[in-house]
Amino acid sequence: MKHVVALDVSMGKSTMVIYNQYRQCEVEKEIDHHRPSFEQLHELLQALAHQDGQAPEIVFEATGVYSKTLERFFQDNGYTYCRINPLEANLQMASMRRQKTDKSDAHELAKSHFRVEREQTYQEESYYQQMRGFTRYYDELNSEITHLYCRLHAILQWSFPELEQLFTKRSALFLNIVQLYPHPDEVLNHSKTVICNRLKANTRKNLSLKRAEEKGIALLEAAQISYPAITKEDVRCEQVKDYARRIADLKEKKEQLVKHMVELSNERIEYQVLRSFPRIGETSAVRIIGELGDIRRFKNHKQLNAYVGIDIMRYQSGNTHYKDKINKRGNNKLRKILFFMIKTMITLRKKTKNHLVEYDDKLKTQPQRKPHKVASIACINKFLKVAFHLITHGIHYDYETASPNSESITYNISQLT
Incomplete structure (x- = not known):
């Protein structure tokens, strides 16, 4: 990287600093979130790209609704950027002695970008927004x-x-x-x-x-x-x-x-896959898509679990062992939708066959039976794993294929042997 543009975003304005490849600050200024300032910023970024032969790397901290205007400007003009979670930014910029100002935060963002490997933020389609x-x-x-x-x-x-x-x-x-x-x-x-x-x-x-x-x-x-x-x-x-x-x-x-x-989702593969699951209706399917966004931005189902907030948080130090529990740092709205979705599947179990309900039964009847909420979270984990695979591969849910004891799978295995 030859230039790093870091912005500390606040309401209606941002503090911007530009560092060169020698980690020296070349520009420090404040920009307002309106068209004239964005046009000047666009000219500055274009000049840096022409000078270096490559676009500068842009980094800023997600600041709720205040950073959305800035993000829209970058998307409209085709810039890639790193949008950092505030908790992650705080950990990356932590130091023994630190002053908290908009200018110092912008400088720390730029300096940390040279020592921390950050991925470009995935830009979703307008449909998901x-x-x-x-x-x-x-x-x-x-x-x-x-x-x-x-x-x-x-x-x-x-x-x-x-x-x-x-x-x-x-x-x-x-x-x-x-x-x-x-x-x-x-x-x-x-x-x-x-x-x-x-x-x-x-x-x-x-x-x-x-x-x-x-x-x-x-x-x-x-x-x-x-x-x-x-x-x-x-x-x-x-x-x-x-x-x-x-x-x-x-x-x-x-x-x-x-x-x-x-109407917006009828032709989308994720909607069709979710609707193919038993007891997932139109409302649940579109709300899951709305909260989940583009599932293809996750590399694996474990990242998806972390986004939902059901990944396991474990604490052990010396002889101290705390009971494992879910992190709950993810999307609490999506977690609630999925929890009640599993609850509906269990309540209406007699109307359709569902391997998620069978998995819930298995967890509650095994020698070390799981409590209801623990079993429900395990079912959510299984659902996310299956949904991630089906959506990324464009396959609809099928009970016979999903069931490990089904005749179709046994038949296929016998054919292979």
Whole structure:
């Protein structure tokens, strides 16, 4: 390398230093994250590339949303770069005596680049960036829905607590009934026929006449025995209706996001492979892709485990031995999705054959049986290993091929011998 460009990124600006091959600083300046400064930076990098006959090496520390603009500039102009994890950068730049300033951090990044062998950051397609944005938006909607449900529950205890016992709280029917009848007096003001007709007319899902009558009768009986803490004119009745309306709208938005993600992913091999696994639906498949990104950037499944955060952390010193546990330094959102995916597979085990469920059974029935969570993490590890192989080779999941005791594999082995 002939020149190293190191940047310490902060909000709206970066401190940049340029070191030559003799490890001497030639440039130290501050650049703003806007078009004129980036144009000047582009001219400077082009001049260095023309002077040296090769592009300078660029290194900076990932700083959340603040480094995204700088990264986009490098991608648009075809520059390769090293984006360093903050924890990794801290370990590489550690010293006995150190001052913490933007300038000193930029200098330390440049100096450490000469003694540490760093790999170029893998630049993903825009598809994966879009999927990550959709997935994070989906998670935000989920979080908002959870908060609204908590608020709705609190107010219903004042106005009409029996509603939560009559209907499934997560259903569209429950949300519509809360909007129609937030207070028992609202129910008692209408006849059974009117209530049934309103239920059918205002429910987003198709509701049969028989079921509408059953729900209407149950609603009337609950209203007659209910003793609310507030009157129907109380502002909290309007508030609970607003919460139910907002939850219904957010759920509809979630469905639209999933539909859009599926449309983007239909032709992608990773989506097709994930959907070939039993009990992995559209939502789980697109969310896994959104959080995982391009799986081809990993060299092996062990790197994939570290990214998810299920690699084993072991500590032993002298006679001190701590119990092994997973690292949890990886993507906690993806780890949660995978954990509940395995849980769904185990719950719906009777409907399809799945070697991951069989592996879970094996871990729980062997002489030294594993606890449920330990077995689930082991199943995630196995899933990632299989998925990594299938996606990188463009092969769909097949139970007969995956099962070591299957007749097809036995037949193939016998043919080879």
